[in-house]
Amino acid sequence: MRVNFTVNGRQQEADDVWEGESLLYVLRERMGLPGSKNACEQGECGSCTVRLDGVPVCACLVAAGQVEGREVVTVEGLADYARHREDAHPGGGCASGACGTSLDSAKRWQARPTDGRTGEAGELAPIQQAFIDAGAVQCGFCTPGLLVAADELLENSPSPSDQDIREALSGNLCRCTGYEKILDAVRLAAARQGEAARS
Amino acid sequence: MDFLRPASWEEALAAKAEHPTAVPIAGGTDVMVEINFDHRRPEYLLDLNRIGELSEWEVGQENVRLGASVPYSSIMEHLRAELPGLALASHTVASPQIRNRGGVGGNLGTASPAGDAHPALLAADCEVEAESVRGKRLIPIDAFYTGVKRNALEPDELIRAVHIKKADGPQQYSKVGTRNAMVIAVCAFGIALHPETRTVRTGIGSAAPTPIRAREAEEFLNAALEEGGFWENGKIITPSIAQQFATLASGACNPIDDVRGTAKYRRHAVGIMARRTLGWTWEQYRGAGRALEGAA
Numbered sequence: 001m002r003v004n005f006t007v008n009g010r011q012q013e014a015d016d017v018w019e020g021e022s023l024l025y026v027l028r029e030r031m032g033l034p035g036s037k038n039a040c041e042q043g044e045c046g047s048c049t050v051r052l053d054g055v056p057v058c059a060c061l062v063a064a065g066q067v068e069g070r071e072v073v074t075v076e077g078l079a080d081y082a083r084h085r086e087d088a089h090p091g092g093g094c095a096s097g098a099c100g101t102s103l104d105s106a107k108r109w110q111a112r113p114t115d116g117r118t119g120e121a122g123e124l125a126p127i128q129q130a131f132i133d134a135g136a137v138q139c140g141f142c143t144p145g146l147l148v149a150a151d152e153l154l155e156n157s158p159s160p161s162d163q164d165i166r167e168a169l170s171g172n173l174c175r176c177t178g179y180e181k182i183l184d185a186v187r188l189a190a191a192r193q194g195e196a197a198r199s
Numbered sequence: 200m201d202f203l204r205p206a207s208w209e210e211a212l213a214a215k216a217e218h219p220t221a222v223p224i225a226g227g228t229d230v231m232v233e234i235n236f237d238h239r240r241p242e243y244l245l246d247l248n249r250i251g252e253l254s255e256w257e258v259g260q261e262n263v264r265l266g267a268s269v270p271y272s273s274i275m276e277h278l279r280a281e282l283p284g285l286a287l288a289s290h291t292v293a294s295p296q297i298r299n300r301g302g303v304g305g306n307l308g309t310a311s312p313a314g315d316a317h318p319a320l321l322a323a324d325c326e327v328e329a330e331s332v333r334g335k336r337l338i339p340i341d342a343f344y345t346g347v348k349r350n351a352l353e354p355d356e357l358i359r360a361v362h363i364k365k366a367d368g369p370q371q372y373s374k375v376g377t378r379n380a381m382v383i384a385v386c387a388f389g390i391a392l393h394p395e396t397r398t399v400r401t402g403i404g405s406a407a408p409t410p411i412r413a414r415e416a417e418e419f420l421n422a423a424l425e426e427g428g429f430w431e432n433g434k435i436i437t438p439s440i441a442q443q444f445a446t447l448a449s450g451a452c453n454p455i456d457d458v459r460g461t462a463k464y465r466r467h468a469v470g471i472m473a474r475r476t477l478g479w480t481w482e483q484y485r486g487a488g489r490a491l492e493g494a495a
Binding site for chain 1: 200201202204224226227228230231232234235236240244246248293294295296297299300379380381
């Protein structure tokens with residue numbers, strides 16, 4: 001079957017999709033976007049986390065046919081997504097209660113061409129930079145899913161408590177780090193976001 | 200395999216009538232696991248995501264009509280006052296990613312004894328709105344679970360909504376697992392005080408072939424509370440009553456040994472959860488605020 005949907009702001013069409021295929025498979029194997037990782041295939045590990053119409057979900061548990069006409073943001077589009085959000089809500093976050101990105105502005109958003117394969121994507125989202133600066137990346141396999149989940153947390157909750165961070169990342173497993181540096185990275189990103197909002 | 204994408208509820212019913220073997224898929228958190236692992240190759244997948252009304256709820260006078268696909272995250276966020284037990288249970292479901300997709304309709308459709316929503320649904324009391332092209336019917340929750348992963352649905356029926364009684368008293372939910380997220384229940388217990396009818400209802404998960412109520416424990420407690428005038432005087436429940444309630448709840452279990460826990464442990468843990476959750480809800484009932492919202 002054929003599936004039409006938007007990935008990182010670009011209209012995409014996937015052909016000859018098997019009916020039982022997951023969104024994750026389509027992203028990785030058909031669209032050349034291997035950022036979302038394939039690990040458990042049962043929603044346990046969160047390494048395939050993407051935003052589906054703005055909501056974090058496990059791409060391995062979404063049937064490809066279910067994304068027809070919908071919007072997906074993967075880690076490859078995270079930097080652009082974050083920049084766009086910053087333009088729409090300067091200072092980051094949506095403490096005003098007007099959370100997320102309005103449908104209107106989401107529709108106007110166009111991702112700049114990036115090449116997910118070589119990683120020559122240029123700028124990073126603040127959360128990505130924070131992961132690097134805090135040393136939150138070891139083998140890196142869980143990182144894309146954590147970035148997408150953490151970015152969504154900071155979008156809706158600009159100054160999260162440790163409990164909030166733990167809960168938001170409870171669906172993402174990391175087998176290297178013991179999570180402490182990851183928590184540091186999210187705190188760092190939140191602090192920088194707060195500083196930017198004040199200045 | 201065929202992927203059916205009905206745009207309306209009527210189309211979905213027609214598709215299910217034409218292809219009774221079609222497997223409905225909404226959040227996909229059960230169905231996709233089975234497909235990914237090659238445990239299941241349904242002839243037809245029936246996607247319900249395009250039917251917006253399944254993700255809506257209505258709060259009425261006595262009931263909440265909860266659409267089958269309302270995600271657990273919405274129940275946690277919006278229905279804590281009306282459905283405190285279910286909101287607490289929803290919070291124990293897997294992870295944020297899963298709670299954003301999964302809903303009560305899927306839990307009921309799968310009818311796993313380990314489904315997190317079941318004990319809360321049994322305790323609150325509800326009816327499952329099932330529909331086919333032949334018509335609509337309301338299945339009492341007590342008659343819904345018919346066996347291990349079996350339910351009372353006919354092959355051509357789909358779950359449209361669940362009509363859950365709004366809380367008229369405190370409700371609690373407790374679940375045993377190895378961590379606070381991403382666990383299938385070793386066992387679970389739900390309790391709801393119904394001061395209007397002066398009854399207590401319960402639900403037990405993962406400790407019998409189906410989700411069950413601890414009926415003997417309920418009957419004992421209802422009689423003991425009545426006899427002692429507890430509903431009026433609001434006194435602390437006598438420890439011996441609480442203990443007997445726990446023992447009877449434990450006795451209602453018919454568990455198995457498996458990788459998650461032994462039958463003996465499950466019986467024991469259900470008794471402990473019964474006693475604790477009774478204590479929590481009763482404290483809420485006695486409390487001046489009579490807060491109905493779940494605590495977690």
